[in-house]
Amino acid sequence: MTRVLIADDDIVVRDVVRRYLERDGLAVTVAKDGHEALRALGSEQIDVAVLDVMMPGPSGLALCQTLRERGGYTVPVILLTALGEEDDRIAGLEAGADDYLTKPFSPRELALRVRSVLRRSPSSADAPQVVVSIGEMTVSAAARSVLIRQQPISLTNREFDLLLFFLTHTGTVFSREELLKRVWQWDFGDLSTVTVHVKRLRSKLGDEHRVQTVWGRGYMWSRAPDAVD
Incomplete structure (x- = not known):
């Protein structure tokens, strides 16, 4: 089963997004900070990682950069950010993110974005x-x-x-x-x-x-x- 990692320090975000993705038939692993996210990425078969840019521990941006610096680790990454400035969005993409969503966002839209990065072109x-x-x-x-x-x-x-x-x-x-x-x-x-x-x-x-x-x-x-x- 396809597994999605949701890493965000907001328990409401984690719970709502988890329910939407599970309703779509996806397995979900949740993490409350960058340390838990890093452990999950190292121990589980993660197909898509949804990372909060501002979460404690390694931020989503730093975690994305770390993953991309590891040769061959190509798990798709979607960044969640409360920052709407273009420079911040570009920074996420330049770090190797496949996509991003600006908070507040629709959980349904996130589910569609997850499906999009999973789907082969x-x-x-x-x-x-x-x-x-x-x-x-x-x-x-x-x-x-x-x-x-x-x-x-x-x-x-x-x-x-x-x-x-x-x-x-x-x-x-x-x-x-x-x-x-x-x-x-x-x-x-x-x-x-x-x-x-x-x-x-x-x-x-x-x-x-x-x-x-x-x-x-x-x-x-x-x-x-x-x-x-």
């Missing part, structure tokens, strides 16, 4: 189930792995889905709105989510990335390695 299903080599980069769609010069590159699930989408739609320009809908499967949302994920993907792939910014239109994966910025 349609573009992933359309990807070739073979190893794809591009320059010094090797991508296995089936294993969801990336090697650059035979060295593994750790991508989050969203980053990998975004990469697969680009690889299966090379030479086509997509707006941030289109990427949000087709990769994240959101009909609406913060467009900075796409911007930050593109930035992180470029950083992790280094010279092997071919994500080109088409000013005023969006992004595309260029067929030519020297046509990126």
Whole structure:
């Protein structure tokens, strides 16, 4: 059974969210602070972690950063924050979060976001189930792995889905709105989510990335390695 970790120091939030997720048929582990959350992540098979940014112990932001620094630990992370400023949202995404919700939020919306990060992108299903080599980069769609010069590159699930989408739609320009809908499967949302994920993907792939910014239109994966910025 799919298991979701809810880590928040507010008992009301933990209880309400737990009931909503259990009603959706998901198993739930709750934690009241970052220490309990870290123990759960180390001892249980967690499929999605919902972390409060301001909880005691390691904060949700710090915990997300720690998880992403561990190579290969790609559990999806949704951050809960009472901070609504754009800089705070971007900080969470740059720490490696797959999504975030600003408090107060609808528990039903959180349940939908959990389902969204669990669900594989349609573009992933359309990807070739073979190893794809591009320059010094090797991508296995089936294993969801990336090697650059035979060295593994750790991508989050969203980053990998975004990469697969680009690889299966090379030479086509997509707006941030289109990427949000087709990769994240959101009909609406913060467009900075796409911007930050593109930035992180470029950083992790280094010279092997071919994500080109088409000013005023969006992004595309260029067929030519020297046509990126």
